[in-house]
Structure formats: structure tokens, C-alpha cells
Amino acid sequence: MGDSLGKVFRITTWGESHGPSVGVVVEGCPAGVPLTEEDVQTELDRRRPGQSRITTQRKEGDRVRFLSGVFEGKTLGTALAMMVENTDQRSGDYDEMAEVFRPSHADYTYQAKYGHRDWRGGGRSSARETVGRVAGGALAKKLLSTYFGIETLAWVSQVHTLRTSIPPAKVTLEAVEANPVRCPDPVMAPQMLETIEQARKSGDSVGGVISAVVRGCPPGLGEPVFDKLTADLAKALMSIPATRGVEFGLGFQAAEMTGLDHNDPFVLKDGRVATASNRSGGIQGGISNGENILLRVAFKPTATLMVPQKTLNTKGEAVDMKGKGRHDPCVLPRAVPVVEAMIHLVLADHALRAALNRDPGGLAARLKG
Amino acid sequence: MGDSLGKVFRITTWGESHGPSVGVVVEGCPAGVPLTEEDVQTELDRRRPGQSRITTQRKEGDRVRFLSGVFEGKTLGTALAMMVENTDQRSGDYDEMAEVFRPSHADYTYQAKYGHRDWRGGGRSSARETVGRVAGGALAKKLLSTYFGIETLAWVSQVHTLRTSIPPAKVTLEAVEANPVRCPDPVMAPQMLETIEQARKSGDSVGGVISAVVRGCPPGLGEPVFDKLTADLAKALMSIPATRGVEFGLGFQAAEMTGLDHNDPFVLKDGRVATASNRSGGIQGGISNGENILLRVAFKPTATLMVPQKTLNTKGEAVDMKGKGRHDPCVLPRAVPVVEAMIHLVLADHALRAALNRDPGGLAARLKG
Amino acid sequence: MGDSLGKVFRITTWGESHGPSVGVVVEGCPAGVPLTEEDVQTELDRRRPGQSRITTQRKEGDRVRFLSGVFEGKTLGTALAMMVENTDQRSGDYDEMAEVFRPSHADYTYQAKYGHRDWRGGGRSSARETVGRVAGGALAKKLLSTYFGIETLAWVSQVHTLRTSIPPAKVTLEAVEANPVRCPDPVMAPQMLETIEQARKSGDSVGGVISAVVRGCPPGLGEPVFDKLTADLAKALMSIPATRGVEFGLGFQAAEMTGLDHNDPFVLKDGRVATASNRSGGIQGGISNGENILLRVAFKPTATLMVPQKTLNTKGEAVDMKGKGRHDPCVLPRAVPVVEAMIHLVLADHALRAALNRDPGGLAARLKG
């Protein structure tokens, strides 16, 4: 019951790291949205490992294949399935995982929960599962950018203790993609890269923070009282492997403030209701207010290390284990397109739902078409 | 579509601040759970305002009434409805809200979304809506404590810039309830109280952080890949009014660490698999691992202030507005039982779901009964 | 998990026959729909027993009370709750039911399923539970008639072996409400009444069929491949107590036909695509085609009889039992507004969903508002 996300625009993903394939079914996308495999491939390529020496060296071709739901280049309005075959599976690297619980991995909890697990490369708990999310997110992105004018941009804003101070309003896609760390700060990016390289050399790993901004989101997305936009974004983002926290607007910093310092005064801008400041991060009462949506996601350091760690095996015996094969000392650069995908998926769901909130006469008129 | 939460143990709440009543329907609770109105009233009384001078002075009787689902003191397994009448409605205090968008409130976003809103006291966006959550949460708590041995405890760990350093493992309910701030730290609590009083006197408000620990949670709660326990808790907590962020285990602090520092080694404790440290906060791969679950929630300062603020009215004219009537300069003490309720609701849902994960033969045997 | 129905326009009902109250929460209705308690009361009064000597004589005041979701006479777009108190509870009539399983009632299956049941008057399995459905259905009806031009009419077309041959196209609300049987046939209605009276006198009961027509439904309602309009209507109708079958268009009669006899040729009528005949009953491929929707629902005879029947008690001992108190020898006249309510609920859900199927640009424009 946990492989699906969304109520109207809804995805269901499948796939284990070393199983036959990973994929996604998207339900609820309106008919007529133009979509090519290239639209999806572009996003998958951003997620793919092996793009540089700082990420895991697995060579994943990751060619997406449409299985259903697109005809003559446009969505049909019914289930849209996309798949990527798992081709580069060196599961021999993972044999030890059948017997040993890697510290801070999901090996033990999957075993405790299901009593039967695919230990090869983490199985369903592997970051490879996010391929389906990114594919589904590419369709959501297309829908949002083509019709709603909504654009999302994520970037690495912190690696270990290194932080960029570039304000979200100034971040561009070009600056993000200009370096392998996906940090738009030309000063900090090389230092972050160096930190990641040091972690690789020592067999260690580092965590960090991904920030994101959503531009052009109209007011009205988010549904009281449980499906607030903050709530649904938090869930979607916290479902990404290795996440440990999420915050909106000023986030935890808001906890240290007074109301006079934190409140955003309403003002008119270009004839529309706007806020003079944006400490709320574009969401008030759980509903978008038309300002930029601002959020941050904390990632813990990669659990797999290339140095020995103490742990237990499945018999309960204390053992030392050391990672083998590929090593990804910092997941953040590759997680950037995943963060964007999760935001796109939530916004697509809520953009469609928001169209139903009012003006029942206008809704009825749509059926006369 | 946003008034419900949960998949198996599921609540639907209703009610506006100054409407006839607030309430909740709970679906999916097994039959046979003992429940009295007193069980629920105890939790509602903790949430009720007017308990001390530091919270809003509205006198809410808030007597719960069972409408269905309980017979001879035990749940029936079908829809269980509970209601609290809204009796103390001084909506005259709120007349101005019909015409003015209060800064950082939900007035504007509700208007933009629905085109029609109950402006009295914030309507559905009011914290009064959480009455239904707390009532539903009381049933979840009863289920969890009676059968699963799961206990949740929340407390105020930060007000404005004041923080307690008491470790979660040492916090007790008695210490939390010992003072009106609900901070278990006898040194910091009076200072926090003073800060809140200062805010009241100046017509300002303060934010803060609520921390929580879940004790006795068995391994296996949380469902890959979207309904991770972190993800569903994050959603539930971020649906509480005024929340701005949530983190698990070390949270944003984990982002600054290396894998060697952050990983929790597995060890045997009392014959079961445990972790030597608990930096993961009891959840790995989105599934509980049997350790204490640790989390923190950031609250922004109350938006309503007793000093004039610049804003717009519904005609788009710049106006000054100042709050009237009751004033709650810090929502955190009253939010403690709400945080606990949301955690209980998510855990009840996942505890039931986890019972379905494996051992299909055992499931079949349950139907022979 | 079974107390809710619908995906976008969604109801959750609560209440047992002799518990404190019965009620409903409606989610997903757009804001701005005018609704008065009188709109709802009118439908409840049609369902109410005691309207004539042919139905059960329980005096249910059944006054609806709005609990939330309506402000200044219009829906708010958020949870709308309505309640009817259970006032006339002569549960003494039902004491025997605590110990005896009434034949063909739900007493035994509830006991087997839950191990704990409210035996007073059938508890949750009582037809009284349909009060919440009718209240929710009244809102759905208002939405459909006001904005979509959709009208539903149901009537008793068969009692025992007596059938009316009046074609659905000629049935009017006036003719249906002209007699207590709710059969629009002035010749058959008195005979049906006589049959029901005979059953009453002999302590027996009779079954029958309710037919319905939906007029003005636009093309496009119903979602492939599982939420077909036929499928969702079938589920909603088969959830009414005492139903045994449902059919659309020619139904089981279609099974005896050939394609040449059954197919409906497409023709132009008033410039729109129509069918020359309507053997499909207005639904093709699970989607409405713009013609009248035609359906029929079979009801079994009331299980409670005023003559002794052989059965078991809860100890497994063979006993004779005989109904006491009120007796409803034929549920069909009172079930007419329930059938209409279920149809309205399904159509409201699908009318809203259908607005999302295409024209994403038009959906986006709705958010600019």
C-alpha cells in the first residue's frame, strides 16, 4: 500500500535495484499533454550515476521506454507506464549483504518487516527506485511548465559544513548544472567537490542540504486540513532515501523569531495581492499564496562506507563489514533531480485538484466541450 | 479531498472555529478496543485554551460527545464519530476579518482558493479544528498503549531562542505537565514563561520547537517507498497549523556529519537486534527499527498580533489592522497534545498495516476465529 | 475502511440504529454551492418511515442539523457535516436480538466479523444508516441540478410479481409521489399496495425492483478501466441494504440478444452525436454517452417477519424467533430516495472528475480566477 503517491495525479512505482526493471505508472494526467521519450530521458540522465567521478560509477544506460498511455505524441488521459531495464547489475559485489545488516541501511528493517528481502544492492530500498519517480516527475514537469507556468529548481546548498549564501531568487538552472556538485555558487562548488573527494579517498561519506524554489505557482494549491501543500511536499520529500528533515520558508529559523519579525505584510504588486517579504516561503495556511515556494531538505551522509564498520549478521553475530564495488560518497548532486521530481509530482496533483475548488458552473461548462 | 488522513486507521475531521461544532469520524479501528468519553476528554482538556494566562483565554467547555461506533464501552469496528459543540463564540471580535487579510494568516489563501470563506475566527484554518484530531488521536493512543505497548511523549524544547538540553530519554510526562509551558526543564521553563509573558505584554508573539519521543515501537512500521514512517509522520505533523519544519533523529544536524560519525552500529541487546547509538532516530529506510523514534517540529510565531500591522483589505486597499479579543502569544504549549495526537494517528495506521506485511498463513488463521 | 464512498466528491457516514445519532461528512464539494437545511430535509422526509401504513411505524423526526461546511447559505469547499439525532429508540423491542441471529439478517455476519456488535435494531446494518447517504445525496443532487442540468428519478417498478410497463421516458416525479408505493403506474400501484398489505397482515414480506432514469447527463462521466460509470453505480447501489442485483440498459435481457438486435446506431440529433435507440442505457465502454441512463435494482423481501422462524442463538442452540415492534413488509417505497441518493453521489463524483480529463490549459486558466 506504499508504492503509490498522489490522489488525482498519482504515480505507482515498481522495481528493485537488481531486479529486471524499474518503472512507473502515472494515473490522472489529463489527455492531450505532449510528451516524448526525450522529455523523460533528459531528466533521467540528470539522475544517472557515472556522470563524474564524484558519484557512483555504475554505468546505467537508463533508457526509458514508454509502455502505454501516449499516442501520437500526446497523453491519452489513462494509465501511462514507463520502464527502464536494469542492465548493469554486478550483484556479485553485494553477496555479503545477504548475510550482514549494513549499519544505518534498510537491510535490517526490511528483514524485520517482511521476513524476506532482496538483498542485492538494497533491493527496493535502493536509490535506483527513484528512476520511476524521476520519469513520472518528468511528465508532471511537462504539465506544469506547459500549461500552468510553474517552474521548479533545486540545487545543493550545503555539503558537510560548507554552505552557499546565494539567495534562491538568484539561482539559475545554468548555474546549477555548471558543475558536478550542482551548487550554483562558483566559489563554494569547488570546495564542496574537494570535500566529497576527500570523503571518497578516506572511504567515508558526507551529508548536506538541497534547497529548492518554485516559481510561478498560482495561489490556491494545497487542501485543508491534512493535504496542506507543506504537508504533502514534506511527505513526498521525506520519502526520498537518506532524507532527515524538511523545512519551508525560514523553517527552524522561524522558531527563534517573533511575530513582528516573521509576518509577511500583504501589498499590491502589479495589481495582484502579494507579500512584501516572503518569510512564509510561498505557503500560508497550507495553501500557496502566489509567491515563490521555498524549501530545504536535509540528507544524512551515505551509509555505505569503504572502511570497516562493526555490525551484526543475520544470525546475530558481531562482524566487521566494509563496502565493496561502487561507492557514492555524497548522494546530493544526484538527488537534485529527484527532489525536483517529487515537487513536480505534488504540484501536479494539487494543481489539478485546485481546479475543482470553486466555480461549479465553470466545471460543468467544461463537460459541454 | 483533504479532510481525511490515514489509509487503514483513518480520520475525517469537520468544523470551523465559529460554526456549530467540530468533530471527527474514525474508520478502521478494530472492534473491541475499550474507550470511554473520559479517555478522550483527558486529551481534549490538555489542548483546551484558558488553562493559564499564557494561552488564549477563550473558555471552551469542549465536552466530547460520542455519536457512534462505541457500544457497551468498546469500539464496534465501524465508523466512530465524536463531536464537540462550539459554545463560546464571540465572533463579534472577528468582524474586521471579513474585510481584511491578516498578515501571514490563511485569510487570503482561502479567499483565493475557494472564493467564499468563513472569516469568523479563521473558520476551518483555525487551530480549533485540531479538536477533532486530538479526539481521534485519543482513540489511536488507547489502541497503541493497550495492545502495542507504544507510548508517545511530546514537549516544548524551545521557545524563541531559549532551548532545553534535557535529552529525550529522560523526559517524563510528569515533568512536561509540571508547568504551563510544557517544557520538562525546571530551569528553562520559567524563562520561557517569562518570554511568552513579555510577548503578550508587547502584543507580539514567539515561535519555538516541540520535540517528541516514541517509546516501545516495534520494528516494521512504515511502508516503502512513499509511505515511509518518516514521510507519513512529516505529512501529519506539517498539517498542524503554524508548523514550518520537521526533522528526525539528528535532522539537519546530520547534514553536517560524515558517515563514520552518523552511522548507528548494530548490536545485540537483550537478545534482539538493536543499535549502539540512535542517530537515525528509530527509523531506517523509512521503517521503524525498534529504537526510540525521535523527532522535532518547528512552529512559527503566532500570526495574530495586538499591535497594528500593514496589510490589504479584500478590495485591495492598504490598511492597518490590529488583533482583537483573545490573544495566544505562543501556540506551543497547547500544540503539545496535537503533536502527540498526530503521531498516534500515524502509528495506529502503520501498526495495523504492518500486521499485513508477512505470514499470510497467520493472517488466514485470524479469520477462523 | 468501508464507511466512505467516492474519490473526489466523497462521503463518510456514521451511526447505528439505536446509537446517539446518524450523520455524514461530505468532502470535495466545490465552494459556493447554495444549500439550505430544507434542501436536505426534503429528501430525508421522503425516506422517513411512518409516512403511511405500508411502511414501518417508527416516528423519526429526523431533523437534519448542519454541523460544518456551510456559511451564509453556501458551501465552503471543505468538510460539510450533517447529523440527525436518534430520538425514537424503543430498543426494548429488540432485546431478543442480543441472543438470537435473525435469519437472513446481518446479526451473524457482524458477530463473526467483529466479535462485538450493537444488536439494537441491527446497529450499523440497519436501514437507518441510509439517513447519512440521503443527506449527502441531497447536496450531490443540488450540485448536479444547479450546475450540470442532471436529474435523477427512481420509482418502484415491481413488487413481488407485479410489474409496471410504463416506459422510463414517461415517468414523472409527480406520478411517483402520487401514491405511497412510489410506483408511477396508476393501475398497478393499488395492486402493489394490496400485496404489501397482505404481506403485513400475514406477518410476511415482499421484495421488488426499483428502476431509475438519469436525464441530462453529459457525455464523458466514468473512468476507465475500473471506475466505469456502470461499475461505480453498481457498487453504490449494491451497498444499499437488501439489494440482490443491478442491471443497466437491457441488463440480463441483453444476454439473450444478438449484436444486430442490441447495437445502438449513432445518429445526429440537434447537431450532437446521439443514438437512435438506447439499449446501452446511456453508458458505453463505462462512460456516459449523453443518452438517458437506465438502471434497475433488485431488492429481496424484508428479512424480519412477524411469524416464527427457526434459527440459532449465540450459543448455537436451535430456537424459534418472531419479530417484534415495528414491521416493514416492503422496503421499496422508502428505498426510492436512497437509490436516488446513491446515483446522485456517484454522478457528483464523476462529474467533477470528468472536468479533469482534458484541456489542461483550461484547467490552468481556472486557477487564475
Next chain:
Amino acid sequence: MGDSLGKVFRITTWGESHGPSVGVVVEGCPAGVPLTEEDVQTELDRRRPGQSRITTQRKEGDRVRFLSGVFEGKTLGTALAMMVENTDQRSGDYDEMAEVFRPSHADYTYQAKYGHRDWRGGGRSSARETVGRVAGGALAKKLLSTYFGIETLAWVSQVHTLRTSIPPAKVTLEAVEANPVRCPDPVMAPQMLETIEQARKSGDSVGGVISAVVRGCPPGLGEPVFDKLTADLAKALMSIPATRGVEFGLGFQAAEMTGLDHNDPFVLKDGRVATASNRSGGIQGGISNGENILLRVAFKPTATLMVPQKTLNTKGEAVDMKGKGRHDPCVLPRAVPVVEAMIHLVLADHALRAALNRDPGGLAARLKG
């Protein structure tokens, strides 16, 4: 939003008739259920066309491929995906369908709903979509037969006006599979075959009825008040293409009876509560009572005919059209495994859900592992 079915055991299907593939994702199956591709292939082969001259001659290899969710021959408890490639696509046969609305097909309603449709072979409305259902149903069948002792059997009980009078209790799988009509009656089957052949020769088609029995179902499946077992079965069955009606127990015949004739007395059989007769068809109050579940489904005659029919093209012009390519004059024999699959899917969902209804202490014990 209509491509998924089920709440706990849940399937999502994808695929158009002439698109790249058809498939299914199953969520919510417990871990540890043994499943081989052969288990699934067996069911798919029963559904496959081209088995005899009485069904459509399309040669579908229909080899299932597992994409995820099975490891070392057992389910993992997470998303299980299965796919069949579409290999034999003679879409040239269907070119005319791009421009013409076939009478009583879904061509027009899909066009009206989505504004864009895959006209090749009916696209998503094709019976080929049921491949995913049958694959998912094979897993449900394995779960039910292995652990719950539940067995389902469906057969053709009527073709055109020809009916078998063999009672459900006497029907065996061997008898059903003994002839290409899948009617277990050795007298009627050849006559039905003859009727179908006549229809083929004349380019016409015939409808019929499929009956089914579920044996070994324990009491307690089905959830009040909307997810009654009758209701969920009705929905699932009415979602099969070409269905027009469904009935349980005596169905529409019950409408003609009195309570004295229809009620099933409770008796003890082998120490358990049973009914002396089974007019209720194994379901009372929407919940299984431990008796055989009995149901019937009406199918209309195939819409595609090999003789000219009057209709409209997409420009609204009157045209004559005649089917080309393959012709299936009676869908019922191939629909038998689809009916079984839908029943299996509903029962699997409800069997798991029923395990949560009571005994919360037992549920908690399951997590101790």
C-alpha cells in the same frame, strides 16, 4: 484515477490494445507468497484468444514477464509488476476506426471524454486490457488458495437463449474446461457452440451469462457500509468490458419472493453456524457468512459485427461500417478467467482487510515476529 482497484491488495493496470505492452502492478500482497511465471501464464493462456475457432483468431503469445516484486520465487511484499508485450498487432485492420464511431463501442465516449484517443483496436477500452487483471488475479488466486482455502470457479451458464440447469454445487473445473464454450453441461455446450458458430457465419454475435461459485470462503469478508462484499464484487465485475448486470444468490428472482420463501434458516453444521438453504448466495449484510458465494454476470453481445451497420464518422456524417479482421462472435468463453480474476482480486483485498477487524492484541503479537 480509474486504473486502480482495491484498497489493501491493490492493482493498477496499463496498456492499450495496440500499444507497446499491457501490464499490472500489484501492491499490498504480503511477503513470502510463492509465485512463478508459470502460475500466471496458466491463467493468461486460458484468457488468450485463438484457442479455438469460436474465439477471435489473433495469435497472442502473451508471455508474462515479471518486472519486480518476486525474489527467489517468493513475493517481496512490495510492488509486484508483470508485463506482456503486444506482439501481434495488425492495426491496419483498424484504420477505419480512426474516423468512424463503431456502434455500441467505446469509440465515441472516449472521444467525447478525452478529445484524443488511441483508435487502434479500441485502445484502452479493448478486452486486451484484461491481461493485466488476469495476471494480478493469478497472484490473488495463489494467495487465496494457498493460505485461505478459498477457491473460485466460473463458467458459461447461458449463451443467447440457451441455459444450463446444472446447479453451481456440482460444477467442476474439469467440466468447465472440457469444451471451448466453457459450459460444464455436456448437453448444452454443443448447442451453445453451434449458436456461436451460426453467429460467426452470419457476421452477427451473441451475449450470455457467466455464473460463478466461491467455495471455502470464511465468514467475515466485506466491510460495512459501502465496501460490502456484494458491492465490491459488483463493481469489479461490472468493470469487465461488455457486462450489463450482476446478481447475487437468487438475484432478480428474489424480488418476486416473500420473506418466508427467501429467508435462510440458521442451523449448526459440523459444529459451525451455517444456513439450511443458501438463497442469500453466501453474503448477508454485505459480509460473507461461510456458505458458497453465488453470483451471475450478464454480457451483452459483441458490438463488432461483420455486417454493415449505420453509424456516424468523426465529422458527424452518416456512414455504413463493417468490421474487419478478427471477429469474436461471443466473448463469454474467454471472459470466464477474467470473471474469476476479478473475484480473486476482490476476495484477496477483503481477506486481508478482514484480518484487521478484531482482536487487536493478536494484531500486535504479529509484529513481535
